[in-house]
Amino acid sequence: MHFRQIFRLIGILNFFLGLSMIAPLIVSLVYSDGSFLPVLYSLLITSGSGIALFLLIKITDYSSLSQREAMAIVTLGWLSAGFFGSLPFLFSGSIGTITDAYFESISGFTTTGASVLTNIESLPRGILFWRSLTQWMGGMGIIVLSIAILPFLGVGGMQLYKAEIPSPVVDKLQPRISETAKTLWKVYLLITLLEIGLLSIGGMPLFDSICHAFSTMPTGGFSTQSASIAQYNSAYFEGVITIFMILAGVNFSLHFRFLKGDFKVFGRDPECRVFLSILAILILLVTFNVYGTVYHSIGKAFRHAAFQVTSIMTTTGFVTGDYAQWPGLSQIVLLLCMFIGAMAGSTGGAIKVMRIILLVKHGYQEIFRLIHPHAVRSIKLGGKPVPAEVLNSIGGFFILYLTLFIVAVIIMSSIGLDAVTSFASVAATIGNVGPGLGLVGPVRNYLSVPDLGKWVLTFCMLLGRLEIYTVIILLAPAYWRK
């Protein structure tokens, strides 16, 4: 293990994280909301610590960054980003305790969108903006962003990229990893700008449009309103946000190919087809379930069902209707969505459609083999055979996901939370969704969860965002052995 390399790179990461606080700093100046000094102090501490790490640790060789080190850099980098990202909340007094501030910050970076804040409108705008920005940076990945900025990482960049990108298979879009990262960020930025434009045209204040776009594209879910999107009660906003939540849930390499002129790419991609089909079926199911029981017009039922199912399945977590009051079937469907998640290579969380498809195919293959014991079959996706190691890694991922889920649920229930809350809070954090059910339902928040529970959930968010392996490997004793 090259600890020097690890800490030096984390230093660089901190430096850039500090620089990104310039954006909320400007916002606080524009609105003179009193958050200027807290943000400035956070900026100086974050960048300062980065410079200190960078200057104190001397190395020149970046090329020997192995997969092991890359995983440590990514996990430790995220933990440190969570810490420094919580400083503006603490210094401005928006959040009182370190536990709560760290929870909010990690929830932002991991694009979960679970909040401990009760009266969001009363917060300074600079702080609200920082809250949205953490999601936006975390969505495409803070490490991927630094790969795009730092060309010297070379091959090491590839290892970091693999450790952070949420997908079982890594798609290199360009010959160089730094170009690949840049391309992804450009696509991401472009779609975000488009959403800001569409929301502004519809009459949403510019500040709110930016914050909501910064929250939609990473499938985050933080809103500038306590009542989330329901506050606006606008079919137009809900429609725009629904569409962009779906876009955010699609693999960004497909967006890239689309922008390069391959217009049929969405229809051709097998994962995309399954993703959209599941989404459509579940929306219809929920629509008919809530029609007549909660909403009395079919239009209204569809509007809320479409928004809510999309929001939960893409793991965004915006809210327009209190689905805790919906019938049991709808609640179960939404809980299911928390596990399915969006497409691999998107900004969404949870298990992801590609893994589900391959798990189902794998299961079917076993049945087929019982019927035809001599059959030789290979599992294909879109006509291309899937390597056995990818299948194995997916199987392992699924088992780890469920195991960690169960362990976390047991801890949550043992500290006194009811069954529904325990179950839903873990599902909503490990899947990076945000709102759950019960005490952490759509119109409530995570403030009432005991401190130990908050730390467990914080860890779950990190596990979910970095897709378990990258984080959990640091806990394996063999990892640290020479």
Next chain:
Amino acid sequence: MKIIIVGAGEVGFTIAQRLSEENHDVVVIEMDQNKVRQIQSVIDVQAILGSGTSPSVLQEAGIKESDIIVAATDSDEANLIACFYAQHLTDYITKIARIKNPEYMKHREIFRQDFLNIDLIINPKSEMVASMLRLMEVPWASEVIDFVDGRIKLIGITIEDNSPVLGRTLSSLNDYQHAILVGVIVRGEKVMIPGGQDTIQPNDLIYCVARREETPHIFRLLNLREEGLSRVIIVGGGETGLALATSLDTTNINTKIIEKDGQRCLELAEKLEKVVVLNGDGTDREFLMEENVADVDIMVVLTGDEESNVLISLLGKALGAKKTVTRIGKLSYIPLVSAIGIDTVVSPRLSAIRTILQYIRKGKVISEAPLKGEGAEVIEVEALETSDIVNIPLSKVKFPKDAIVGAIVRGEEIIIPRGHNMIKPHDHLIIIALKGAIPKLEKLFTVKLEYF
């Protein structure tokens, strides 16, 4: 520049690695899943799983935006077909193909102008034979690389314990009437571009730049035995052995070729005129002594078995052969065998890599020596009028630390430069640099590095 490489064997892999380190956009097409994964984790290139003989795979690799395609698979036919599709898909792409089959090589013009328009056809074996012949021109050198049609030579020499130049600074060598420039010193596993104050140590491998007519002066200076090449033994009568023997057949050099297989010996004897064909085993000590290996100037070991080649060379050395040339196929062996006392290594793959890289960016790779990690390279560059380096004395030019101007070619004139020399616009420069300095050089010449 965007470059597609088809086939990630040793040749393809090494070229991809070099080019990617020099900041080119490289896409590698490879059929083997494991190799694709390995490439992705070792070098910063895009690796595509698939066959280079498929137009759709070539398109996926972005052939339309690419400048060069290098077809370097182990199959001649696959390479030709990849070039065929490349020609079909884009008009302007530069095509480089590796061709092994001598039958194809005989009719290479068909693949060039007539039909496929392939810009460069590489036959690793004939490249290797050519480099061995160059070596025989200057038998006391461990490596010879030609520039400007052989008018400038870069000569690698191992310094022995009793050399008269031991401990002398490089600038003191320049007091001589003739210009010699030591461009690279390889000491142990370290490669460096020396300055005037550096001294020469025993067992250094030094690379000197010299005009062709001045090469004899170098070994006078170094007090090397000036003996013409008179006796050569070739062990292994395969295709390479035969090709080398055929080239030597017309010279006055007394050549013997040893081959184990009796039938093959007959074939060799039919094709060769003066060369003595011997049927025997190169690992047989008695046999080698009988054929008087002790008096041989160069023993060239070219059997098909890597490990035997190393052992035969060591045996030859022990029996008194002045110099050995050993064929090693596996690139990873090369640093090892140099360490155990093998003089000179030739490798068809290395020769192919060198020729391809040289073609792509008119650079030549020095890599014979046990270079670990960082290697040195020689690049030919044209100095443009707009460049910062022209019309000021060389000593004032802000040159990267790990690079040195080895020669200035001004029309017919060749200058081995000193500090007071000036570069004029349109001069061609021969620059020796460590790999790490190449990006800096590229900046210095901003897009002026001559690629084609």
